[in-house]
Amino acid sequence: MKSRTNLIKCIYSAVVGGAFQLSFRLPSDLVTQIILIFISGLLFSIPFIINVQTIKNYRVEGIKGFIISDMLFAFAPAVISAVFAEVVYILFKDIPDYSKGMGSIMFIAIALLLMLCFWLGYLLTNAIYKRLDEDD
Structure with missing residues (x-):
C-alpha cells in the first residue's frame, strides 16, 4: 500500500512540475501567469496537506519518514519534471537568454518554501497532538 501511495505521489508531483512550467511559459500576460503559478503551488501542496492530516x-511516532518521503516522492520528481519541461520548451521555442532557467529556479524556490x-x-x-494525548 505504501509503495502504491509513493508511486501516485511521484507521478502526481511530476505532472505538477510540468504544469508549473506550462503556467510559467505559455501565458502572455502577467496576471494570468501569476494566477496559474499560484494554482500550481496549491496543487503541489496537496500531498503535504494529506500528510498533515x-x-x-493517526498520531505517528515521528515525522522523519514523512520528510524523507516528501523529498524523494514529491520534491525530486516535481523538480526533475519542471527542469525537463523547461529544457524541452527552450529547445523548441526561441526565448531570450535572460529568461532561460528562470522557470526552474522559480519552481524550485516555491517548492522549497512550501x-x-x-x-x-x-x-x-x-x-500539539502528542501534548493533547499526554493530557488525556
Whole structure:
C-alpha cells in the first residue's frame, strides 16, 4: 500500500512540475501567469496537506519518514519534471537568454518554501497532538 501511495505521489508531483512550467511559459500576460503559478503551488501542496492530516489523525511516532518521503516522492520528481519541461520548451521555442532557467529556479524556490513550511507544520501538528494525548 505504501509503495502504491509513493508511486501516485511521484507521478502526481511530476505532472505538477510540468504544469508549473506550462503556467510559467505559455501565458502572455502577467496576471494570468501569476494566477496559474499560484494554482500550481496549491496543487503541489496537496500531498503535504494529506500528510498533515495523517499526522493529526493517526498520531505517528515521528515525522522523519514523512520528510524523507516528501523529498524523494514529491520534491525530486516535481523538480526533475519542471527542469525537463523547461529544457524541452527552450529547445523548441526561441526565448531570450535572460529568461532561460528562470522557470526552474522559480519552481524550485516555491517548492522549497512550501515544503519547509509544511515540514514546520508537521512538527507543530505532531507536537500539539502528542501534548493533547499526554493530557488525556
